[in-house]
Amino acid sequence: MRDQETFLTYEDDELDATTGEFELSERQALRRVPGLSTELSDITEVEYRQLRLERVVLVGVWTEGTQVDADNSLTELAALAETAGSQVLEGLIQRRNRPDPATYIGRGKVEDLSAVVLATGADTVICDGELSPSQLRNLEQRTKVKVVDRTALILDIFAQHAKSREGKAQVELAQLEYLLPRLRGWGETLSRQTGGSGRGGGAGGGVGLRGPGETKLETDRRRIRHRIARLRREIKSMTTVRQTKRARRSRNAVPAVAIAGYTNAGKSSLLNRLTGAGVLVENALFATLDPTTRRATTSDGRLYTLSDTVGFVRHLPHQIVEAFRSTLEEVADADLVVHVVDGTHPDPEEQVRAVREVLAEVGADRLPELLVVNKIDAADEETLLRLKRLWPEAVLVSAYSGRGVDGLREAIEQRLPRPAVEVRAVLPYDRGDLVARVHRQGEVLSTAHLPEGTLLHVRVREALAAELVPYRAGDRLTSDEPVAAGR
Numbered sequence: 001m002r003d004q005e006t007f008l009t010y011e012d013d014e015l016d017a018t019t020g021e022f023e024l025s026e027r028q029a030l031r032r033v034p035g036l037s038t039e040l041s042d043i044t045e046v047e048y049r050q051l052r053l054e055r056v057v058l059v060g061v062w063t064e065g066t067q068v069d070a071d072n073s074l075t076e077l078a079a080l081a082e083t084a085g086s087q088v089l090e091g092l093i094q095r096r097n098r099p100d101p102a103t104y105i106g107r108g109k110v111e112d113l114s115a116v117v118l119a120t121g122a123d124t125v126i127c128d129g130e131l132s133p134s135q136l137r138n139l140e141q142r143t144k145v146k147v148v149d150r151t152a153l154i155l156d157i158f159a160q161h162a163k164s165r166e167g168k169a170q171v172e173l174a175q176l177e178y179l180l181p182r183l184r185g186w187g188e189t190l191s192r193q194t195g196g197s198g199r200g201g202g203a204g205g206g207v208g209l210r211g212p213g214e215t216k217l218e219t220d221r222r223r224i225r226h227r228i229a230r231l232r233r234e235i236k237s238m239t240t241v242r243q244t245k246r247a248r249r250s251r252n253a254v255p256a257v258a259i260a261g262y263t264n265a266g267k268s269s270l271l272n273r274l275t276g277a278g279v280l281v282e283n284a285l286f287a288t289l290d291p292t293t294r295r296a297t298t299s300d301g302r303l304y305t306l307s308d309t310v311g312f313v314r315h316l317p318h319q320i321v322e323a324f325r326s327t328l329e330e331v332a333d334a335d336l337v338v339h340v341v342d343g344t345h346p347d348p349e350e351q352v353r354a355v356r357e358v359l360a361e362v363g364a365d366r367l368p369e370l371l372v373v374n375k376i377d378a379a380d381e382e383t384l385l386r387l388k389r390l391w392p393e394a395v396l397v398s399a400y401s402g403r404g405v406d407g408l409r410e411a412i413e414q415r416l417p418r419p420a421v422e423v424r425a426v427l428p429y430d431r432g433d434l435v436a437r438v439h440r441q442g443e444v445l446s447t448a449h450l451p452e453g454t455l456l457h458v459r460v461r462e463a464l465a466a467e468l469v470p471y472r473a474g475d476r477l478t479s480d481e482p483v484a485a486g487r
Helices: 067-083 107-120 133-143 150-161 165-182 216-251 267-275 318-323 325-332 348-361 381-390 405-415 432-441 462-471
Strands: 007-011 055-062 087-095 124-127 146-149 256-261 292-297 303-308 336-342 369-374 421-427 443-450 453-460
Touching: 055 067, 055 107, 067 087, 067 150, 087 107, 107 133, 124 133, 124 150, 133 146, 133 165, 146 150, 150 165, 150 318, 165 216, 165 318, 256 267, 256 325, 256 348, 267 292, 267 303, 267 336, 267 369, 267 405, 318 325, 336 348, 336 405, 369 405, 421 432, 421 462, 432 453, 432 462, 453 462
Parallel strands: 007 087, 055 087, 055 124, 124 146, 256 303, 256 336, 336 369
Antiparallel strands: 292 303, 421 453, 443 453
16 A cells, blocks of 8 residues: 555454554654535435545454455555545554454444544545444444445445446446445434324424324335336346347357456456457456457457456455346356456455356356466566466466467467367358358368369367258368368
8 A cells, every 4th residue: 555554453352462463653644624524414314325535544354364464455445445536544454353243343443443534634434344234324423424335335436437328227236235224214313204194293294294104214215126126127128138149149159258357457458459359448446347248260260259347356245246147147158267367466366266256156167267367567577486386277468568468369269169060071162151151160170172162171060060961071081182271
C-alpha cells in the first residue's frame, strides 16, 4: 500500500499481548478541515444509497493464515477501494480468533476506530469481510460515518463497469439481493405506516392514514422483491439468446476456449494479443465485465472461439456468482479453460485457489485447464523460477510485449479436442465449399491433388463425416501419390 497507509495490529481483548508480528508505526498526521465533515446525522432511515467513496479507512480481521496473508488481503481491499474511486487514508488490522458478532472488530476497538476516523477526516469505513445487518448498523451508529463491507464495495465496482444490458441487469439483481436483508427502518418508530385507513390513533399516521396499514419497511421490501423477480425474468430471456448462440457453435463443431483468471491478471490483454479483439484494457480491478467472444484459427486452418470472462477475486460475493451464472456458464461449456495468473502478484497461489473455487461453483472444475503465467516482462527471475517449479506445465507469456504468445497458441492448439472420425475422400473441384468446411471444422492430415479432385486425409466430426461418405476414397492415399500439404 502507499506510504500514507499504515497497518496497525489490534490484539483481541481475550488474547495475550502482542508478540511483535506486526510492527507498529506512527501514522502520518492529518488535519481535519472544519466545516467539511461528511458524518451521518441519521443513518437509520431506509435508503438505497449508491456508494460515493472518497476518504476511507480500511479495517480487517486476521483470523487465520500468516501475517503476509493478512497484509495481502488488506492490500487487495485497498486496490478495490481505489478502483471504486476512493482515497485510502489508513489500514487497520486486528488479530482475533473470529470476528466479533456484534461489531466485527470488538466493542473496545470500535472506539479506537472512531478516533482514527476523526483524526483522518475519513467519511467511510470499509471492512474486509461481509458484515451482517446488525454489525453494519452497530458500526455506523458508533463511528457516525458510512460503513461498507467488501461485498458492497465489489458490487459498486461492478455497477460502475457494467456496460451491456445483460451486465447491468445482473449487477442490479446482485445489489438488490444484497440489500434486501439489510433494509433498515425508522429507528424506534418502526410502526410508521403508509396507506391504510380507518379509526385509530397511530402515532405514525395522519389525516386519512390512521389505522392498520403497511409499514414503510414492508413497502420497500415488497418493491425490491418485485424488482428482483422482474430482473430474473429478463436475465432468463437473455440467457436463452446466449444458449442459442452456444448451440449454433456446437452444431458447427467449433471448439470453445474460455479465458478465466483473477481480476487484473491480463485476460483482456491476452485476448487482444491472440485475436486482435480490441477489448478495453485498463490497470484496474474488474475493468471488463461483459464477456467477449472472438474467432481464432489454428495453424492447420481449424476454427475455434476464445471468450474473455469476468474476473474473479478471493471471497467473490455469492450474489455476483449467482447473478452472473449465465455468463460464467460460458466457461462451463468450453472445451478448454485458459487460466491466466498474474506473475507479478505477491501470492499467485492464492489467486489460483480462488479462481478454481469459483470454477467449481459453476461446474467448470473438471474441464481441461491450461495454466498461463502472464506479465513475465515485469516479474523478477527468482519469482519466475519458483513458478516454473510450482507449475511445470504452465506457459509463461507477456501479453504486453508478446513474449511467449506463439508458444501459447501452440499449447492451445495441442489441447483442442480432435475430431473423432478419420476419413479419406476425393472431393470434386466444384465442391470447394465442402473442402473449405473440412479445413475449417476438421483436422487435415494431408492433401493431394488428383485429376478428378482433391484427395483429403482428414479427421472430422460424425456429422461432417456422413457428408463425406459419397466421396470416400478408401485406401487411395498412399506414399507414392503427390502430397501438396501434410502434417
